[in-house]
Amino acid sequence: MTDRSFTTIENHWITLKDGTRLAARIWMPDGAESDPVPAVFEFLPYRKRDGTSPRDESTYPIFAAAGIAGVRVDIRGSGESDGVIDGEYTELELANACELIAWIAAQPWSNGSVGMMGISWGGFNSLQVAALRPPALKAVISIASTVDRYNDDIHYKNGCHLSAQLSWAATMLGYQSRSPDPEIVGDRWRDMWLQRLENEPFFMEEWLQHQRRDDFWRHGSVCENFADVDIPVLVIAGWADGYRNTPLMAVEGLGDKAKALIGPWVHKYPHFAWPKPRADFHGEAIAWWNRWLRGDRNGAENLPQVRAYILDAVRPAPRREFDPGFWIAKQDWQRPDMQCFYVEQFGTLMEGMPIPHAPEHAVHLRSPLDTGTTAGEYFTLKPDAEMAIDQRLDDAGSLTFQTTPLSADHDYLGRPVVTLCLRCDAETANLCARLIDLHPDGTATRVSFGVLNLAHREGNAEPKPLQKGERTTIRLTLDACGYRFRKGHRIVLSLSTAYWPMILPPPENPGLTIDIASIGFALPKLGAYETIDIKQPDNPDPLPKYIEHAPAATKRQVVRDLSADKTHYEIREDTGLFEHPGTGLSTRQLREEVWSIAPDDPLSMSGTSIWTCDMRRPGWYVRTVATATISCTATEWIIRASVIAFEGNTQIFEKTFEEKRIRRDLM
Known part of the structure; x- marks a missing residue:
């Protein structure tokens, strides 16, 4: 990194072709008009003047000191920008973003190369704009975002209605x-x-x-055609956030164009996120921008496809300052081999596959509709009770199966899968599955979870009612996780028909009759990996003080x-x-x-x-x-x-x- 002087332009008006004036805050390296620089663009409705100013001021001055301009623009109808917002990730919003990228590239201080970045909304539209291929956009950093707007945002999840909506x-x-x-x-x-x-x-x-996965949700979901994104993408997320699936989905869909970094964090930038350990986002980002916006041969293209923090026997708590674990790297990501478990006749979770054609062992499950109060928020902003807490209260309303105490550590990275057969006396019902680390003292840590509206069992575009009383096979994929179950701990599969208030209930609550002899639980093995160190931020307290x-x-x-x-x-x-203090x-x-x-x-x-x-x-x-x-x-x-x-x-x-x-x- 260099230490270049820079100027902060508190507000600059950018006039779009339709006459709308958008408000921008710009961090400009001094001397850029005689020595043009790359630029990083962020486009949000969250108000540069006050809403995002702390995090903007923690990052863009660092970029500017490294010779990279920062251009933070408020979407129309936000902050000081003209007009009225018209929705999330609309065609107008994305068209405006492409126009702004062209404007940035045409400025005399610009070297013609633009990067786009953001967290959440800004991470979403960075990927969506990349799929539109504006010529000057050369690279993206997307944090806490999604490639599938229907299943991995705050609206619906496998057909379940999220209260976060x-x-x-x-x-x-x-x-x-x-x-x-x-x-x-x-x-x-x-x-x-x-x-x-x-x-x-x-x-x-x-x-x-x-309420179905129709064209409204397919718009902006880059998983519809990953090939539309043809520039390098760094995708970052945290295990404590609702957007934990995106990094692995991105590398599986984009291949070598994508690099993934997954830490223990809530829905925050990794240089000031909780729980710790944090990551040196500034160093990561500047190297990324210098490689793809300047052409520096700094090796950013050789980063492992996946770097992830493997949580190690984490304990839930009202506040989690630091999560124990270790960083690993996988140079080339492959979908993991699965370790399979089944439920034997007395209810113990055993390694192996379910016995084919075993006699049906039916158990009726009808969870109290307030089961789920230990789930926390869908997306978390603080490492307190917004995160999942001890799961024992919810387990009381669930059907649980556990292993005997483990004889060795078990390491996992990826998405668990539950398969089972059930019957229901309604056209639809909700099913929730949770993977839990049961500590020797009885503490229960939620490692992963998945939910499914059973009418969506064959897809989200054309749901099909259950046939009442008919035996139906279900496959439920849980959210991604990276976790070490310690020797002496137990692995628990917990099933419930409610997960409130995170998901809203269906109109009837008849419960489910589950054939426990049919249950298969597959966990993604960590497999071969390299242990690595991830640099911590130089500044342990980077947010400005107001x-x-x-x-x-x-x-x-x-x-x-x-x-x-x-x-x-x-x-x-x-x-x-x-x-x-400045305004x-x-x-x-x-x-x-x-x-x-x-x-x-x-x-x-x-x-x-x-x-x-x-x-x-x-x-x-x-x-x-x-x-x-x-x-x-x-x-x-x-x-x-x-x-x-x-x-x-x-x-x-x-x-x-x-x-x-x-x-x-x-x-």
């Missing part, structure tokens, strides 16, 4: 309702704000119209109302009130979310998510309150939403989205 719809309604900063846009800030408030969509209305006016707080609890026979899962999050802008977001269900009534399910967003500086204060709810009948999902806005203490706007009753499609 409501959570995220409320989040985006809150985020997009925020005002632009008058310090940037001037006197027109209020008109821009009111335009957004009046016209922003409630994303869930569109998402619920597409002025604290009110501290952050979080609370997550399960309330079981025994008199009413109802369970409530409650979340309270407060980001605290923090002021950016004087203070922001705060509060999340209040409650899910409720009667353990024996799937139609009692309801969810409410409320986001309150504050922005202030001396003499100026605005607030928005966005609310979204979901409930159901046997045939419909019922959703509602509203937004209220305040200037000072005066309410200036209120919008209630018309109640939508959307047909449940085998869900």
Whole structure:
């Protein structure tokens, strides 16, 4: 790395062909007009001025000091950019991204080579834009993203309806309702704000119209045709996040064009993520950009296809600062050999294959509908109870099978698979399978899980109702994991018909009759590997420090109302009130979310998510309150939403989205 001086351009307007002005923050190496530099582009709706400024300021100055310009642009309708957002990863968004890449490449300070990167939304659209092949885009770094929008995002998972869909719809309604900063846009800030408030969509209305894997979800899912991506891609994820499948899917689909790095992390950049150990993202990224944007022969193309952290007998805890384990590399990734287990007649999980044509050993499973409260969030932002905690509470409502204590360590990397035969007296039901490390003291760590709407057992595009009472063979692929089960521990397979509130229940709850003699459980062997070291960040505390006016707080609890026979899962999050020392802008977001269900009534399910967003500086204060709810009948999902806005203490706007009753499609 060099140590080049640079200039931060707080706001630069980029005018698109349709006249829309988008707001960009640029970190520019000094002297770039006489000595052009490559550029890294990030395109998000999360507001460069306040929303992503801490992480931007932890990375782009490092890039600029290494002679790489950073261009962070707000999507239309976000931050200070004109217009109104029109959805997730829309054709307009991706077309705008291609236009911006061409604009960057044409600037006098640019060497004509552009990289695109991001985490989550920015990781998604980086891959999607790469598939469109804009000429100046030469490489991508995609963090905590997906190649399959239907099965590996916050909407649906193998046909199961994720509660995160409501959570995220409320989040985006809150985020997009925020005002632009008058310090940037001037006197027109209020008109821009009111335009957004009046016209922003409630994303869930569109998402619920597409409960199958149709063209809506195929759009932007690069797994539909991996060959569309013809540039190098570095794909990064964490085992503690919901997006843990993408790195291995990317290297399997893209081959030598992709490199994977998987750590123990939540949904954060790896140089400040938890649990530790962290990784030197800056060093990794600069080497990647120098190789593909500058042409430096630094060997980045020779990185192993897969580098992964293998968790070693991790213990769940309310907060996980550090996860024990070790880093491994596989130069060429091959789908792993599988170690097979079956369930013998007394319920023990034994190594080997199920006995062909064994007599049926039927066991009825009907989990309480509040089974799943130890699951944590689908995607995690903090290493606390957002992560899966001790699994014993959920095991009480599940059918569990365990090995005898292991006589040696067992190492795995990849996606476990469960096969079994079952019968059901309804057209559909949900099935959840969890791989658990049972410690000698009884502590139960969730290693991996998978869920399946049984109507989607043969695919997500054309679900098929179960034939009532008919024996049906099921194959369920769990999420990817990298894990060492220690000698003396037990491997556990846990099956349940509920996983609430992570997945919402089907309209009936008859339970499943499972033939335990048919159960096969295949775990992906780690196989041959090289033990490696991954460099830690030079700066152990890389995020900038802002002025604290009110501290952050979080609370997550399960309330079981025994008199009413109802369970409530409650979340309270407060980001605290923090002021950016350079802009004087203070922001705060509060999340209040409650899910409720009667353990024996799937139609009692309801969810409410409320986001309150504050922005202030001396003499100026605005607030928005966005609310979204979901409930159901046997045939419909019922959703509602509203937004209220305040200037000072005066309410200036209120919008209630018309109640939508959307047909449940085998869900």
